[in-house]
Amino acid sequence: MAITIALAGNPNSGKTTLFNELTGSKQHVGNWPGVTVDKKEGKYKKDENVLILDLPGTYSLSPYSAEEIIARDYLLKEKPDAVINIIDGSNIERNLYLTLQIAETKIPMLVAVNMMDEVRANGDRIDFARLYEETGIRFLPIVARSYEGVDELMKEALKIAGEQKKVADLPVLDETIKEAADRLTQVLGLQDDESRLWKVLKVLEGDKEALGELSREQIVQAKNIIEETENKVGTDMEARLADLHYKYIGYLAASAVTKKREEHAETRSQRID
């Protein structure tokens, strides 16, 4: 039986470079907009029972752009056996937002921290053991462009795909939002649903697609919970949830990343081959 591994990441994180290496494809890696909107799949060159899928590059799994909708629908409806979330190691904070979103889908995942050549050249340090300790998710260093770490990455990806070990809830929410999430879980009857956290957070955010799946009665009750919680926290729910996610990301980065020169975050976007 075939195993499917999806590659998900921000634009320019190196997904296509990794995809081409894994599938042996000689295809040119382009950077122009829209190049990865097509769903690309290929067989893992070292095991033809493994299918590799290159998802469109996205910064989140919101239902706003075509890329986000493709990536999100694929992860939630077709469900790969595992996700390799590839992130740019020289820009960890920005990339971790998508990581948290994928973690909330509960699909077995690991994180490939790419561009380690640049991280090293910048003199930055990443504490991989700490990232694992904090999240229970494996973070593995790679240099996709020169195949460094790629075999180890695939070995681990196939292991987690085989074990089907779900990602645990990360300590992102505060008590007030947790209480709202628990109440909403009851209202939606989601106690034993493995996508509970994802669904509840999306409804709390007012995500159109998630709301579209509720009955009218559930929408009324959800809106009540949202309104009461917004009154308690004094800000709208979408902003509060974004804040909590960024706060956790800030904490993770502060715990595990040591930057030698801060200015690199800015010059990095102008990187030229």
Ligand code: GDP
């Ligand atoms: P995608 O948008 O996620 O598909 O990213 P690409 O695979 O197109 O890569 C974006 C850019 O980063 C390209 O110029 C790649 O050559 C470059 N790149 C990919 N992997 C690495 C790496 O490990 N180190 C460095 N320095 N550059 C890389």
Ligand code: MG
């Ligand atoms: Mg690409």
Ligand code: K
């Ligand atoms: K580059």
